[in-house]
Amino acid sequence: MWNNLDSFLTAAENNGIYVVLEFVNSQVLNALKAGTSSCSTIETTYETWAEYFISHFDSGHNNIVAWGLNWSWVPDGSYSCTNSVWAYNYTHMKTAATASYSSPPRPLLAQIGVAFGFGISVPGSGTDIVPRGTGYPYNWTSGQQMAQTMYTLLGSVEPDYFFLGGYNANSGDLYSGLNNLINSTTSGGRKVPANKIVFTEFGISTGLTEAISGHNSLHSGWENIPAGWYAYASLADNQVPITGRTSQSQWLQNTVCAFRSAGTSKQAYWTMYDPYTWWSSPSYDPNNDSKLALQGFWGLITEDSTPVQKPAWTTLTNFNQNTLTCPPVTSATPVLEVHADTTYYTISQPIGFYWTATDFTSLSLSQSNNGSFSCISGSAISTALDGSCAYTVAGAFHTTGSQTLTMTAHNGSASSTSKTATVTIGAGPVITAITNSSYGSYITSSDTIIVWGEGFSVHGGNTVQLHNNTTNSDYWQYETDGRYFWDNSYTQIKAALGGVPPAGSYTVYARNSFSGTPSVGFALTIH
Numbered sequence: 001m002w003n004n005l006d007s008f009l010t011a012a013e014n015n016g017i018y019v020v021l022e023f024v025n026s027q028v029l030n031a032l033k034a035g036t037s038s039c040s041t042i043e044t045t046y047e048t049w050a051e052y053f054i055s056h057f058d059s060g061h062n063n064i065v066a067w068g069l070n071w072s073w074v075p076d077g078s079y080s081c082t083n084s085v086w087a088y089n090y091t092h093m094k095t096a097a098t099a100s101y102s103s104p105p106r107p108l109l110a111q112i113g114v115a116f117g118f119g120i121s122v123p124g125s126g127t128d129i130v131p132r133g134t135g136y137p138y139n140w141t142s143g144q145q146m147a148q149t150m151y152t153l154l155g156s157v158e159p160d161y162f163f164l165g166g167y168n169a170n171s172g173d174l175y176s177g178l179n180n181l182i183n184s185t186t187s188g189g190r191k192v193p194a195n196k197i198v199f200t201e202f203g204i205s206t207g208l209t210e211a212i213s214g215h216n217s218l219h220s221g222w223e224n225i226p227a228g229w230y231a232y233a234s235l236a237d238n239q240v241p242i243t244g245r246t247s248q249s250q251w252l253q254n255t256v257c258a259f260r261s262a263g264t265s266k267q268a269y270w271t272m273y274d275p276y277t278w279w280s281s282p283s284y285d286p287n288n289d290s291k292l293a294l295q296g297f298w299g300l301i302t303e304d305s306t307p308v309q310k311p312a313w314t315t316l317t318n319f320n321q322n323t324l325t326c327p328p329v330t331s332a333t334p335v336l337e338v339h340a341d342t343t344y345y346t347i348s349q350p351i352g353f354y355w356t357a358t359d360f361t362s363l364s365l366s367q368s369n370n371g372s373f374s375c376i377s378g379s380a381i382s383t384a385l386d387g388s389c390a391y392t393v394a395g396a397f398h399t400t401g402s403q404t405l406t407m408t409a410h411n412g413s414a415s416s417t418s419k420t421a422t423v424t425i426g427a428g429p430v431i432t433a434i435t436n437s438s439y440g441s442y443i444t445s446s447d448t449i450i451v452w453g454e455g456f457s458v459h460g461g462n463t464v465q466l467h468n469n470t471t472n473s474d475y476w477q478y479e480t481d482g483r484y485f486w487d488n489s490y491t492q493i494k495a496a497l498g499g500v501p502p503a504g505s506y507t508v509y510a511r512n513s514f515s516g517t518p519s520v521g522f523a524l525t526i527h
Contacts, residue, residue: 005057006057006060009057009060009061009063010061013062013063018064018065018109019063019064019065020064020065020067020068020200020268021053021057021064021066021067021068022067022068022070022071022163023050023053023069023070023071024070024071025046025049025070027045027046028042028045028046028070028085028089029070029072029073031045032078032079032081032082032085033079035079035080035081038081039080039085042081042085043084043085043088043089046070046085046089047088047089047092047093050067050089050092050093050096051092051093051096054067054093054096054097054100055096055100058097058100059100062106062109063109064097064109064110065108065109066110066111066112066160066198067097067111067112068112068113068114068200069086069089069090069093069112069113069114069115070115071115072115073086073115074086074115074116074117074146075087075146075149075150075153076117076146076149083149083153086153087153087154090154090159091154093112094110094112094160097110097111097112098110111160111161112159112160112161113159113161113162113198113200114150114159114161114163115163116143116146116147116162116163116164116192117139117142117143117146118138118139118140118143119138119165119167119237119238120136120138120139120239121138121139121142122137125239127235127376128235128374128376128379129235129239129374129375129376129377129381129388129389129390130239130381130387131372131381131382131386131387132169132173132239132386132387132388133382135172135173135176136168136169136170136238136239137173138173138176138178138180138181139177140177140178140180140184140186141180141186141189143189143192144181144184144185144186144191144192145186145188145190147189147190147191147192148188148189148190151190158193158196159196160196161196161197161198162192162196162198163198163200164197164198164199164200165199165200165201165202165237165238166201166255166259166267167201167202167203167204167236167237167238167240168238168239168255168258168358169238169239169241169358169388170359170360171251171254171255171258171329171332172329172330172359172411174255174258175258175261175262175329178197178258178259178262178264179262182194182197182262182263182264194262194265195265197264197266198266198267199259199264199267200268201268201270202267202268202269203270203298204236204240204242204243204247204248204251204252204298205234205236205242205243205248205293205294205295205296205297205298206242206243206244206245206247206248206298206310207234207242207243207292207293207294207296207297208242208244208293208337208356209244209245209297210274210276210293210296210302234291234293234294234376235294235375235376235388235389239388239389240358240388241356241357241358241375241389242293242294242356242389243335243358244337245310245312247335247336247337248310248311248312249310249311249312249314249315250333250335251335251358252269252315252316253315253319253326253333254332254333254335254358254359256315256316256319256326257319257324257326257329257332258329258332260319260326261329269316270298271298271299271300272299272300272301273299273301273303274296274297274298274299274301274302274303275296275298275299275303276292276296276297276303277303279291279292279295279296280292280296300316301313330411331414332359332411333359333411333415333417334357334359334409334410334415334416334417335356335357335358335359335409335417336355336356336357336360336407336409336417336418336419337355337356337357337419338353338354338355338405338407338419338420338421339353339355339421340353340354340405340421340422340423341353341354341391341458341490342423342454342458342490342491343423343424343454344423344424344425344426344430344454344455344490345396345397345423345424345425345426345455346425346426346427346429346455346512346514346515347396347398347399347400347425347428347514347515348396348514348515348516349455349457349512349514349515350393350394350395350396350514351367351393351394351396351397351405351423352391352393352394352458353365353367353369353393353394353405353421354375354390354391355390355391355407355419356375356388357388357409358388359409359411360409360410360411361410361411361412362384362385362409362410363384363386363407363409363410364385364407364410365385365392365405365407366405366406367394367395367405368394368395369385369392369393369394371384371385372384372385372387372390372391373390373391373392374387374390375387375390375391385407396514397423397425399425400425400426400427401425402423402424403422403423403424404420404421404422404423405420405421405422405423406418406419406420407419407420407421426454426455427515427517428510428511428512428515428517428518428519429453429454429455429456429510429511429512429515429518429519430453430454430455430519430520431451431508431509431520432452432454433453434449434450434451434452434508434522434524435450435452436448436449436450437494442527443526443527444497444503444526444527445497445500445501445503445526445527446497446498446499447496447497448484448494448495448496448497449494449495449497450492450493450494451464451492451493451494451508452492453493453510453519454490454491455490455512455515455519456489456491456492456493456510456512457487457490457512457513457514458488458489458490459488460479460487460513461479461487461512462478462493462510462511462512462513463476463477463478463510463511464476464477464478464508464509464510465508465509465510465511465518466501466506466507466508466526467509468501468502468506469504469506470504470505475497475501477493477495477496483495483497483498493510501526502526503526503527504525504526505523505524505525506523506524506525506526507522507523507524508521508522508523508524509521509522
């Protein structure tokens, strides 16, 4: 790893690229939390470790703009040594970096950046979806107070740079928070200069696009997952959802234009390439599809054997070359992706409708609905349509054929984005196959059968009728028949026959709890 970093810095320098290196050292944070070592011991341990990097890499490279003190470490007084150790190590890192770049003097290099908490100040927003309502509130007041704390601890000196995250679910709200952080005043606070703000991370994942054909060399076993919508169980910082490639480009434009409008000019996108292989290694739980959909596809370029530049690559390139046109920050184009949770419903069957969305002030749907629910926990968000990753139960259709649901994300009256989901409406459920629990076709009266098909009710209430073609007797399977019965799926019903229906030739019908019309009969032999 040491040699790899050295080679990376050399390659960057050879191509005229300057870099910022940020430490991510959990040991110092764990030592502060444990409280079993003296403050001076923690200080010197971290100082020795950090200076080992600084002295080695600064001496061999002339392109290190800044060192990050340590990711997520802020002087918030959480533990007895937090603030004093933070100030000590900032000062000593600054001294070491300056000395390394002193001959010849390079005052624009050898800077020190500090982690700086700036984000949505809504309880629960780090773990679940919260409503945007009238706007995501950013914690600029506590941010300014943290800036004052840093200024005081460093002896009336500001840090060289403030390292912020730029993740957001609404670029207008981000801009408002930044504008206040930079220009407003609060009691006990200090304004943060725009020219000292560096967005060291910001991005959005294209996981909704990636789990489809064309990527199977990387995503073995994902071939049959429909367009990545399993990803609805994931959430990034500040309510950032997962989206698709085209939407990633729009989100990126909205975000960098918000940076520009706030007067900031330093940012680093996360990441250049999709880090799927990294996140799918065993230590990162390769079987957690929702985690992989979020973490694996932040990049501007795919990780395929023949890499492809996503549309966002061009967007960021144009921005960096000052050829990207930014509309007023209040006119950002909303980002929207939608999906019905299955493709076939019956008459009178409500429709599960999902979305991910950013940069909206309101959402509307062409069908009636029951409000919004979190895509992560299922908890109610609002009686209105709201949330960056959510679902609703849309009203049923009452005529058969192809039907379309249209959602529109509005950004006030300035701009809007509409997306559609098309579903097929049938008179009743459809049975496509019946197997035993081992997925075989040989079925006995003591087996548990799996009825495969479409149009079943995901919330239960389905029935299975086995009509004996010889005796005309009917054998019914349902939730309260006293035997095992599972029917919480649009496409499967599992029912234990329990030795009740005798061997013979049967026609099987399925019904859901909505249409009243049975499926077309399906031939079944019970042995």
